[in-house]
Amino acid sequence: MPDGGDGARSYRITLSGSGASFDCRSDETLLRAGLAAGLAMPYECASGACGSCKARLTDGAVSMRWPDAPGLSPRDRAKGNRILCCQSLPTGDCTIGVRAGAGNAEPVPRPMLAEVTEIADLCDGVRRFVLQAAAPVDFLAGQFVLLRLPGDGGYRAYSMANAPAGDDRLEFLIKAKPGGGATDVLFKRLTAGDRVDLEGPYGRGYLREDSPRPLVALAGGSGLAPMLSILRRAAGLWPDKPLHLYFGVDTPAALFCVDEIAALAARYPRVRATLALREGRPDDCPLPVEAGLVGEVMRRGEPDLSAADLYLAGPGGMVDAVLTQTVGANAIPADRVFFDRFV
Numbered sequence: 176m177p178d179g180g181d182g183a184r185s186y187r188i189t190l191s192g193s194g195a196s197f198d199c200r201s202d203e204t205l206l207r208a209g210l211a212a213g214l215a216m217p218y219e220c221a222s223g224a225c226g227s228c229k230a231r232l233t234d235g236a237v238s239m240r241w242p243d244a245p246g247l248s249p250r251d252r253a254k255g256n257r258i259l260c261c262q263s264l265p266t267g268d269c270t271i272g273v274r275a276g277a278g279n280a281e282p283v284p285r286p287m288l289a290e291v292t293e294i295a296d297l298c299d300g301v302r303r304f305v306l307q308a309a310a311p312v313d314f315l316a317g318q319f320v321l322l323r324l325p326g327d328g329g330y331r332a333y334s335m336a337n338a339p340a341g342d343d344r345l346e347f348l349i350k351a352k353p354g355g356g357a358t359d360v361l362f363k364r365l366t367a368g369d370r371v372d373l374e375g376p377y378g379r380g381y382l383r384e385d386s387p388r389p390l391v392a393l394a395g396g397s398g399l400a401p402m403l404s405i406l407r408r409a410a411g412l413w414p415d416k417p418l419h420l421y422f423g424v425d426t427p428a429a430l431f432c433v434d435e436i437a438a439l440a441a442r443y444p445r446v447r448a449t450l451a452l453r454e455g456r457p458d459d460c461p462l463p464v465e466a467g468l469v470g471e472v473m474r475r476g477e478p479d480l481s482a483a484d485l486y487l488a489g490p491g492g493m494v495d496a497v498l499t500q501t502v503g504a505n506a507i508p509a510d511r512v513f514f515d516r517f518v
């Protein structure tokens with residue numbers, strides 16, 4: 176069916192189980208259109224890596240944004256009809272098999288243009304990027320957007336570090352990956368004034384604002400970005416609730432944003448922050464420092480997690496290890512743990 180006059184077409188997507196259906200443009204993913212239609216579509220990374228959004232295509236056809244996305248295993252590909260909803264753009268009406276409940280209460284992801292307004296080095300290999308979106312961005316603390324950078328066709332997920340304020344400012348803390356497609360552009364080519372395509376917000380590791388429980392946040396490396404957004408928002412919302420941050424890096428040279436965290440802890444007496452270092456100790460640090468992996472340091476500092484909500488973000492291996500040590504050890508119920516694996 177032709178659409179709006181911009182060359183994109185619109186197709187009807189039907190879920191084979193529930194019979195629910197929604198329209199999806201040929202330039203948007205099944206995931207984005209399903210969420211916009213109010214369906215609780217399954218997903219995690221929204222960028223092709225995790226496989227959480229896998230579906231069976233029983234009728235119709237799609238093209239893949241990232242054809243080699245590892246979210247589909249060689250076995251999935253051999254079946255011939257498995258797709259990733261976060262990568263699939265419809266090329267006709269489709270019927271898909273995916274478990275999607277009704278009632279998506281999260282902000283609707285949209286495409287947007289943004290301009291880079293600030294780039295600052297925070298430590299060796301980590302930079303702050305501030306973008307000004309073309310319109311105010313409605314997001315929840317802890318969510319992320321997909322950035323599509325000039326010169327790199329792929330979409331990569333980056334979490335906002337600022338607290339939502341109903342405005343157009345988006346702050347990111349990004350770690351360089353040697354030889355990485357997106358971070359090469361971010362660290363070597365992007366300058367203030369450049370335009371970037373965005374899509375979002377996405378993410379289910381966001382702050383539960385209706386929870387009465389104390390909050391424990393755990394960040395590995397640039398996983399600090401969504402945890403900082405959550406802490407900033409939570410500190411403003413709940414001056415009396417215990418809010419504990421554990422921030423882990425390998426060495427003192429890899430630390431960043433320490434003064435900002437210390438300022439937050441000084442302003443809000445219930446905010447407590449601990450740094451976890453695998454090796455070495457920083458000089459003159461305004462925050463307590465403990466030796467070890469951040470998950471172990473958190474478990475020492477929080478012997479009883481049973482009454483808390485736990486938020487975590489960082490490298491996939493770190494997140495999985497902490498989930499095993501906490502949910503896997505029955506230290507906290509799974510439905511009180513909210514996370515993003517930076518895959």
Ligand SMILES: Cc1cc2nc3c(=O)[nH]c(=O)nc-3n(C[C@H](O)[C@H](O)[C@H](O)COP(=O)(O)OP(=O)(O)OC[C@H]3O[C@@H](n4cnc5c(N)ncnc54)[C@H](O)[C@@H]3O)c2cc1C
Nearest residue numbers: 224241329330332333334349350355356357358397400517
């Ligand atoms: C939910 C989430 C939030 C994140 N938030 C942050 C953050 O706040 N700060 C931060 O530093 N990092 C964050 N990341 C990691 C980030 O998305 C990138 O993986 C990282 O910056 C390395 O990207 P790269 O392109 O330089 O490396 P690459 O190795 O080129 O790519 C990294 C990953 O991107 C995917 N990819 C590769 N090619 C393509 C393609 N053509 N199209 C689409 N995807 C492709 C693959 O999964 C690959 O493993 C987050 C990741 C996730 C999933």
Ligand code: FES
Nearest residue numbers: 221225226246261
């Ligand atoms: S949500 Fe689609 S692969 Fe992760």
